[in-house]
Amino acid sequence: MDEFTGWLLDVYADPRDGVTLWFLDGGEGARLRLSQAFPITFYISGPPERLRAVWRFLKSQPVSLTLSRTQRRDLFEDDPVDVLAVQVEQPAAQPVLFRRTARDFPDLTYYDADLPLSLRHAAVHGTFPSARCRVIADEDGWMHEIEVLDSPWDLDTLAPPLRILSIEPDVDPSHASPRQLNVRTARGIAYRLVLEPERALLINLRAILRRHDPDLLYTKWGDTWLLPLLLDLSRRCNVPLPLNRDPGLGVARRAERSYFTYGQIIHRGQQIHLFGRWHVDIFNAMLFHDYELDGVMELARVTGLPVQTVARVSPGSGISAMQMVTALREGVLVPWHKQQAEYLKSALELLRADQGGMVYQPLIGLHRDVAEIDFISMYPSIMERFNISPETVGMEGSDADHVPELGIHVDRERPGLVPQTLKPLLDKRLEIKTSLATMPSWDPRRKLFKARASAHKWLLVTCFGYLGYKNARFGRIEAHESVTAYGREALLLAKEAAEDMGLTVLHMYVDGLWVKKEGLNRVSDFQSLLDEITERTGLPIALEGIYNWLAFLPSKVDPRLPVPNRYFGAFQDGSLKTRGIELRRRDTPVFIIQIQMEILRLLADAPDAGRLTDCLPEIVARLRGRLAHLGSYSVPLEHLLVAQKLSRELDEYRVPSPAARAVAQLEAIGKSLRPGQMVQFLYTLGKPGVVAWDLPHPPNPKTLDVARYTELLVRAAVSVLQPLGVDDEMLRKWLFGEYGYTGLAENQLFPLDLVAPRVDRLGVNDGLVGAWGD
């Protein structure tokens, strides 16, 4: 028997026997492959005669299994339910057996049937990717004991010394033909491998893989281009390529797909998963740019999902995974999730879709010294504090709480499944943020902590969608309604607190409010309000910042109407916050974004926030410069690209939108794009008015539709100058007239706290801002 301490890298069902676990030995640095017996149980309920039938069916299957009758707890039932327990000896055989059973007995109810193996292992042994473990194994490679030594909730953990090999082509393969691969180790050893001749490429790459034996292949376009290409070449040239570390297994491919979630279409390229080694394609990973590898590792630790999985899924699946582990540990049955795609709504979708969050009508115009106060992780905090969970809502009890507005009760006595899952997450996020607040800027851990905080943020943001959605395993509509009801109440309580202290509430939006009072403009001035709100609501709250100036914009359709989420402002530290304006949209060309940002920067850096109009001569001069650039075709074409996401197949477009015309050009040369993929194009003169990027011949800059880009520029400029009293006509005169900036008329000079004619205000509403008044 051998004992060692090391990091767990991976757990997967082995088609040969049991489960395979990979460890990084902390002592010698060896990578060890161990096996473990790990039988899997799933449960079936239904009428007795049907259970007898499925019993006979299962007995006839060529799978080693044990059947028994037992009772288990269904979260949605008061009493334990009678179930047939099916224990399958070989974990790799279970998914196949289950699919076959569900196909032949679709009328029965299945539990614990479709759970990722790593979650079952997490529930039984407390394991998670990169966990430090003490392991006892025999000479034949069978593990006899495993003890997890650290916790995913620890802040300071010893990270495994991973060997990382990054591979990327010299150019983006969807836009050009790569000629070589740049291969690098984390220690800085670099190789350049030309793609042809193919045999040489394979032999070189094989040597590199053997020499460095990486734990992680870190690629660009590895899922969608590189690994499929290498696998294909390897087969054709008959040169085996050890992409897997586990030599007995082939790589796992998952097909590309387009699917709907969060109200929009998403395209996922095909995926290549490896065994005994991770493959992460940073361009096929959702939100990767937000939290990078550190965030991926953190997601794997807290969710228990494999690294290769969390690198590619939305964090929402992570919350679902955590709930499943909680259920498994508590002995609660996990219902079979029939839909594979997740039709979830984010918090913001839900608050608009029905009885949702509080949305207020802001006071249009420019305001000074405004404080923004936000509830921290509002909806998760509410779930945790008020014990909101599918099984606690609607339950009367000795310690039941009354949900505001709804007239239903929430049982506070027994911690719910969802709050139980959320509590450590909320605690850890708070701990991370607290540490970051006191961590000096030079501390090397800052990057790691920031990435972790970002990963946690997304986990918490998406968890609300799972609670509310009826297709979620542990979803229940009353639970989600309770959360939004508590949320509205909290915001109203906060508003009352502010008004009781003599502040004006300019705006409220779901989990934040904007307040001001003459003479208050330091952080300490608002401390008593924060304390008061915390006191009244019991929820954590923070001062997002104090704006030197802040503008709430009117609707372009009806200038009398405010838009709840179209605003921008400059905080006292000089940073900007913008919502809803052109620079926030991903279909806005970089050229336009830069200009809008430049204007905002000038306004944010203005020495006197009370005289922002003093910036106008400089702004107009810069805009004229930009226009001259545009007119002389000296703006880089990349900066003029418009990128839009395809919402449908080309032949489903009923109107030839610019994006559709660009795709048609690409189709004509054999490049087809799937729904959910981005198409890039330039606006050009004449018909068809656009030219797709990625055509074989670069577009002629002289064909650019300068007038159209000018239009976009003026529009973006007016959006941000309008609160200073500059309208479209005025700006055009200054930009295209002989004299340039000629000044605002006396009566147009911007006064402090300029406010548009006041329209009626909206209090609590039904989530639909447009539903009030005429």
Add this chain to the structure above:
DNA sequence: TACAGTCGGGG
């Protein structure tokens, strides 16, 4: 003018 198509949101 009608309506088709795209966008955001969270920190």
Add this chain to the structure above:
DNA sequence: GTGTACGACTGTA
């Protein structure tokens, strides 16, 4: 195998 918020805004016919 499934399903598609809602309001603001822009573009086409």
